Amino acid sequence: MSSPPTVSDAPENRQWVTEADDYVCELPEETQAIALEELREDQDIRQSALASMREWIKQNPRIKNCRMDAKFLLRFLRFKKYHIPLAQEALERYLLLRQTFGVAFNCLDITIPMMEELTNLGYIFACPKRDKNGRRVIVTRPGVFDLDKFTNGDMCRIHGIAYETLMEDEENQIRGFVHFADGQGVGFAYLTLFTIKEAVRIVKNGEKSMASTFIHQ
Incomplete structure (x- = not known):
């Protein structure tokens, strides 16, 4: 995978679109059961993974602007069945795609x-x-x-x-x-x-x- 352009901004100058960490799952029980069986998703795994993704984004010098809310980050975690490195790679590819095909x-x-x-x-x-x-x-x-x-x-x-x-x-x-x-x-x-x-x-x-x-x- 080719790396996105490096951003020179210091972490304190970068911009995060963020929301509070008090995510509450409002999905129907049937959907939650599917998430548990297919994705290994439960409350503990979800919160731990979200914390890992947010910290990785903040420390990643290649990412300048990124949403930090749970709903957005869960897109990538669920996509990769909570395999954190793969979810991080998918997020970087997504940001690169946004940059390359801004239209x-x-x-x-x-x-x-x-x-x-x-x-x-x-x-x-x-x-x-x-x-x-x-x-x-x-x-x-x-x-x-x-x-x-x-x-x-x-x-x-x-x-x-x-x-x-x-x-x-x-x-x-x-x-x-x-x-x-x-x-x-x-x-x-x-x-x-x-x-x-x-x-x-x-x-x-x-x-x-x-x-x-x-x-x-």
């Missing part, structure tokens, strides 16, 4: 006209009901993406809006996602949206850092 994470406003139009077209959406395993189903319809109207930046941003929103839901962090893509209307012209290098980087770093369970259908 996917900046101005995540659904009221931006292009984002509103893509939403109304049904380019990407989460089904209102979960599957039989409780996973959220995400549907993507790339065929409605008009190449003459929208840019690859628009595509990155609408995906950023969708995934960043869904990953705030702890139920999704634990149960994961099913991804369904409707290929109707997709042609070779869509291959020009990203260079091969960009596409590989997005897929590779995205799957290894976005803390979501990818099940392609």
